[in-house]
Amino acid sequence: MAKAVKAGRLPTHIPGFDTLCNGGFVHDSVNLITGGTGTGKTIFCLQFLHNQLMQGKRGLYISFEENLDALVGDAMLFGWDFAKLQKEGKCWFITFQPVTGPGLQAEFVHLIQEKKIDIVIVDSISVLAMMYEYNYFKMRKELYILSDTLKKLGVTALFTAEIEGEAPLDISGGGKLSRDGVVEFIADSVITVHNAGIGGESDRAIRVLKMRRTKHEKGPVPLAITEKGMEVSKPTKF
Ligand SMILES: Nc1ncnc2c1ncn2[C@@H]1O[C@H](COP(=O)(O)OP(=O)(O)OP(=O)(O)O)[C@@H](O)[C@H]1O
Ligand SMILES: [Mg+2]
Numbered sequence: 001m002a003k004a005v006k007a008g009r010l011p012t013h014i015p016g017f018d019t020l021c022n023g024g025f026v027h028d029s030v031n032l033i034t035g036g037t038g039t040g041k042t043i044f045c046l047q048f049l050h051n052q053l054m055q056g057k058r059g060l061y062i063s064f065e066e067n068l069d070a071l072v073g074d075a076m077l078f079g080w081d082f083a084k085l086q087k088e089g090k091c092w093f094i095t096f097q098p099v100t101g102p103g104l105q106a107e108f109v110h111l112i113q114e115k116k117i118d119i120v121i122v123d124s125i126s127v128l129a130m131m132y133e134y135n136y137f138k139m140r141k142e143l144y145i146l147s148d149t150l151k152k153l154g155v156t157a158l159f160t161a162e163i164e165g166e167a168p169l170d171i172s173g174g175g176k177l178s179r180d181g182v183v184e185f186i187a188d189s190v191i192t193v194h195n196a197g198i199g200g201e202s203d204r205a206i207r208v209l210k211m212r213r214t215k216h217e218k219g220p221v222p223l224a225i226t227e228k229g230m231e232v233s234k235p236t237k238f
Pocket of ligand 2: 041042043123
């Protein structure tokens with residue numbers, strides 16, 4: 001029997017973002033936040049997670065390389081007190097060592113079920129994909145299984161991916177949207193973040209490149225990062 005689809009959307013509550021995509025992410029979906037280095041992928045994830053925790057959801061942040069104390073400390077600069085939320089048993093920050101093997105999936109599943117997790121962040125999925133770099137088909141299969149497993153567990157996930165250089169604005173040329181070139185096809189939505197690197201007010205942009213089951217804004221829109229986090233400028237018409 002087909003699983004019932006949860007009604008409504010999961011808003012990010014990132015100012016200006018949800019109006020781009022019909023109110024936010026689809027429930028039980030896997031979403032990719034991708035872009036070059038320093039474009040704001042981690043900040044997007046932390047802000048979304050924090051806003052969801054404030055709504056009573058429970059979250060798991062999986063990192064493969066970041067120093068978690070530094071990450072939690074940096075989040076505090078935006079006023080997001082994850083140390084407190086962790087102590088209250090509302091979220092878990094864990095780091096996995098990049099080792100190959102099926103043990104990883106099993107550990108994810110166990111944690112999600114045990115802690116009754118609603119939101120999962122994987123920052124970054126590129127590190128996980130690299131574990132299977134030697135075998136493209138295995139990488140594709142493992143990423144698909146991970147996404148499918150999360151969705152079946154009733155989780156809404158954000159994956160970040162790295163791109164060498166910048167995410168292409170013209171995608172007609174078929175450029176990759178992640179280092180592996182696979183995860184963008186598996187994800188239900190792809191959000192690209194851009195940083196022209198020239199400074200100034202209009203330096204940053206964000207774009208909903210695809211979102212299944214959603215009428216969304218197509219083009220890039222201006223993005224700002226301030227001491228309160230991210231803020232998207234509303235497009236004049238949609
Ligand atoms: N308080 C702040 N005010 C304005 N901009 C900030 C502030 N804090 C961070 N930034 C900007 O955000 C960028 C870092 O964002 P973030 O760590 O989310 O990027 P990322 O895409 O995850 O990068 P990486 O590829 O290193 O993982 C910084 O390089 C800086 O430009
Ligand atoms: Mg990051």
